[in-house]
Amino acid sequence: MVTDISPVSVGSGSKPLVLVVDDEYGPRESIAFTLSSDFSVETASRAVEAIKKLRAKQYAVVVLDIRMPEMDGIKALEELRKIDQDVAVIMLTGYGTLNTAQQAMVAGANQYLRKPPDVNELIEAVHKQSSATRMRRQQTSIALQTQELNEALKREIESAEPHIWQSRASVELVHDLNNPLTVVIGYGALLADEARNVAKADGAAGRKLKEYAAIIEKAAEYCHHLSENWRLSARNQAEFTQVDLVSIAHEVRQIIFFENGAIQFSGLGQAFVRGSKFELMRVFQNLFKNSLEAGATVLTMQVNMVEGKCEVSISDNGSGMAPDGLKKAMRGGFSSKSSTGLGISICRHLLGAHGATLAIESTQGKGTTVVMVFPAIKQ
Helix, strand or coil: CECCCECCCCCCCCCCEEEEECCCHHHHHHHHHHHCCCCEEEEECCHHHHHHHHHHECCCEEEEECCCCCCCHHHHHHHHHHHECCCEEEEEECCCCHHHHHHHHHHCCCEEEECCCCHHHHHHHHHHHHHHHHHHHHHHHHHHHHHHHHHHHHHHHHHHHHHHHHHHHHHHHHHHHHHHHHHHHHHHHHHHHHHHHCCCCCHHHHHHHHHHHHHHHHHHHHHHHHHHHHHHCCCCCCCCEEEEHHHHHHHHHHHHCCCCCCEEEEECCCCEEEECHHHHHHHHHHHHHHHHHCCCCCEEEEEEEECCEEEEEEEECCCCCCHHHHHHHHCCCCCCCCCCCCHHHHHHHHHHHCCCEEEEEEECCCEEEEEEEECCCCC
16 A cells, blocks of 8 residues: 555556665666666665655655665665555665575565676566556555445445335334234134134133133234334334333233243332333343243343333343354344344344343353343433
């Protein structure tokens, strides 16, 4: 990458620009004269002077002597690379030792020649390295353009995010409807079985029919709310009233999870907040479902009042998540099974509408804890 440099063409439309750096006048001018037929050549007698020139313009090739006073070629090369990563550097060594050449290549040289260089070898090397510089500059330019396009795309996505919520909500709606609809079908089948036996059943069987019918009714009401919420979401917000988080969570366990004994409760018996009952049902549905699908055999919801706010923690002994998985979950892209992994994203959105916060702690193989904090009810 090039920094602090005024762009100068090094393409085929003009002679490539070459900088020759050598403290000895004779060799420096000789090399410059040799290259002047095919290249536009500038010279510098000290490394400091060369660095100053490099800050001012781009060169196709720098021919750099290793042995110079004040700052040798190796050190000069290190400083040069801080300014221009793409320019080709040909090092000249009067010693011809392998160790010196290796030092130059490690420091960022592209080629080295013995000093004094063979004329034909020098011209061929500068032509080769000039072409390589042009190719690197093109690659750098493409990389920068790609980065700029990516940044522009990110900005566009961020600015358009509020407008694409409706399409995202449709996916979430389908995701959330699957569970209560399954319940409706399941309890419907149970009710049908009981109906066949009602003539022979005693009073207990009749009570079961009523219980199943009530649960089906609640599940159907939940489905109706989800569909209505989607239909009206562009025009209305959910109606907020005073609701009890504990009773909502109990209702979700009963309706959605068939009174699953793995779901347990502790802490306060009631916890009132302002919110939408059905939207909060969606939150508990997704969180309970995530834990059970992660293999949890114990899922505990604890409710407490902390500094005037309602804190709800849901801890499980499921498979947990590694740090990378936790990051994906917070973005809505993680699932313990082959599905969309939308659950956490849905919860985060719904809780945000309630002014609540969401935090997750998880350890792979040990389980997950989700903590939600709801604002106090304004009296």
